[in-house]
Amino acid sequence: MWNLFGKGSVNSSSWNSSINSMGLAEAYIESQLETKNSGFAAAILRSDSNNGHTLKTLKNMKVMKELDASFFEDDLGSYWIFVRDVELKQNSSKIGLIIHELESSDLYHLLIGTVFPFDWFDSIRGKSIRLYWILQARINKFTPFVPVGSPEDKLRDQPLETRMEKAMRKYIPTEKNVSEWYPIWGMPELD
Template identity: 25%
Template sequence: MGLFDTLFGRTRMTPGKTDQLFALSTAQLDIEAKLDSPYGERAALVLRAVDNSSYDALQKEMNDLLSMNGRDFTAHVTAQTDNMGFHWLIFRGPNLEDAINGLHMAADLLKQAGYSDSLLAAMFRFGDWYLIYSYRRASFYPFMPTGSSRRNESREFRIRQTLDGALPIEKDPERWYPLWDPPI
């Protein structure tokens, strides 16, 4: 951050970090066995809203790239914008590994195009709860909504305790931001 940024109170967004996402592949067995939570066949990449034509072209390129993976890639990919203006790239399919690889490919493409500060989170459904990966913090945290703007915090802490060591878990619960009404 430069001198003028400091003087005028501007902050820079932390670029998204994608490498820790692959830790979920090895933690899947712990999630399914210890938490009795199978992968819910849905995952998503959550992006901050970007309004320009180069981003629209990039989104088409991402969809083309993901569809080119052919028979080996079993996830069906769709895009959606929520009522808050966030973009969701949604992966539906039975294979968690495909979702992780697809999310990683899409995130890398965004980073290469200069949109790494748009990467907010990756979200995975497991049974009745979600596992969220914060690209800015390079860590995971559980999210279990129980109704309209309510969550089961005690269960989230039990999930954290179970997954600590298997995944890089966000240590500060104040940073466990909820993603209400996810389209997954």
């Protein structure tokens, strides 16, 4: 699944600019789009051949301890680094610090992307649903993802994803080409 994202070739200053744009868009997202930051964000790293050594290295990094980062290894062997804050701008800053640390530790090449989850009340469905903005390393742009139904169904709300992209393209770097909008099924959560 992660091969869809390709290898990250964007430098960290470009990444930090993209990540900072998400934090700066917080007021617009919450007031105009009536969407609430979920309170966490994650960086995703591809697995490597070091048999767990990379995860141990990540956990021992000073910045990870200072940020009180949480770690998760998924079924595909990818590493998820979670940060928590009620403010989107703080989560964006924390993810930026993690990416800087990955670069200085020569682990930047493992970066797949970052995920920023949001909660939105869907008046048609009559319930709150989870929306995601995924910043992909390969293209250094955000793509929307809205899974619906059970994880086994692997259904997504593509009309809503299209509306999300159109609403946010002035505020964050988005990918307009829907063929680049890759889903991440079975995404771990911190709720």
